[in-house]
Structures are given as structure tokens and as C-alpha cells.
Amino acid sequence: MILHICGAAEWAEVGEGGEYRAPSLDDVGFIHCSDFGTAHLPANALYRGRTDLVLLEIDPAKLGVPVRWEDGEPPHPAGIWFPHVYGPxxxxxxxDVHEFTVQADGGFELPESLALR
Known part of the structure; x- marks a missing residue:
């Protein structure tokens, strides 16, 4: 499974049988995702303090589009690679969709619903 961070309202707009298209799909050609051990990294770097986020739990086998594990641009300082979804x-x-609750310090940790797996 892979994870994608998005606003709850953005996800709510996706109808039954629909597709989610993050702005990055048009900007860079893929949708940024994470795994269970790295979801907090982009969340803390890009979304600190946001209270409207959810984590989409995605089965890559059901996507029907390529998923490639790649380093970032610029590369992550620890050499971490992230899954990129090349399509909607x-x-x-x-x-599953998990609430991504902001912590008291404004940062994020993996929700218990995922951490217990």
C-alpha cells in the first residue's frame, strides 16, 4: 500500500467511479505519494499546521497506471525514495481514507489506524 496526502474537500469531490487528479499531475507528470514510514516527512515539510488533511491508502495493483519509486527533486538528504503515481x-x-490529524506542535505522525498494521 502507498499513501497520498490531500485535503478532505478535494477527496470529497471525487465521485463514485471517479478519479483524483492532484495538481502535480499536470505540473510534473505524476502524483507524489509516500509509504507508511515516510508520510510524515512531506506532511511536516509542506502542510505543517493544516487541519483539513486526509491520507488516501492506495492499492497500487488497482491503479492501472505506472507507479515508480524515485528520489525527489532535489533528492531527499537521507536518500529516501518515494512512490510516484504516473496518472490519476x-x-x-x-x-481506505484516514484522518491526518495535526499534532499540538503543528506537525504530523502516522495515524494510529495505520501505525497498528
Missing amino acids: IARDAVV
Whole structure:
């Protein structure tokens, strides 16, 4: 499974049988995703303090578009690679949606619903 961070309202707009298209798909050609161990990194770097986020839990086998593990641009200082989805995310590929609750310090940690797996 891979994870994607987005606003709850953005996800709510995706109808049954629809597709989610993050702005990055048009900007750079793919949708940024993470795994369970790295989702907090982009969240803390890009979304600190936001209270409207969810984590989409995605089954890559159900996407129907390529998923490539790549380094970032610029590369992550620790050499971490992230999954990039090269196409829209089909609603049917999202197996669960988890609240991504901001912590008291404004940062993020993996939700318990995912950490217990």
C-alpha cells in the first residue's frame, strides 16, 4: 500500500467511479505519494499546521497506471525514495481514507489506524 496526502474537500469531490487528479499531475507528470514510514516527512515539510488533511491508502495493483519509486527533486538528504503515481488515482484504488490529524506542535505522525498494521 502507498499513501497520498490531500485535503478532505478535494477527496470529497471525487465521485463514485471517479478519479483524483492532484495538481502535480499536470505540473510534473505524476502524483507524489509516500509509504507508511515516510508520510510524515512531506506532511511536516509542506502542510505543517493544516487541519483539513486526509491520507488516501492506495492499492497500487488497482491503479492501472505506472507507479515508480524515485528520489525527489532535489533528492531527499537521507536518500529516501518515494512512490510516484504516473496518472490519476482511481477512486476504486483507494482502499481506505484516514484522518491526518495535526499534532499540538503543528506537525504530523502516522495515524494510529495505520501505525497498528
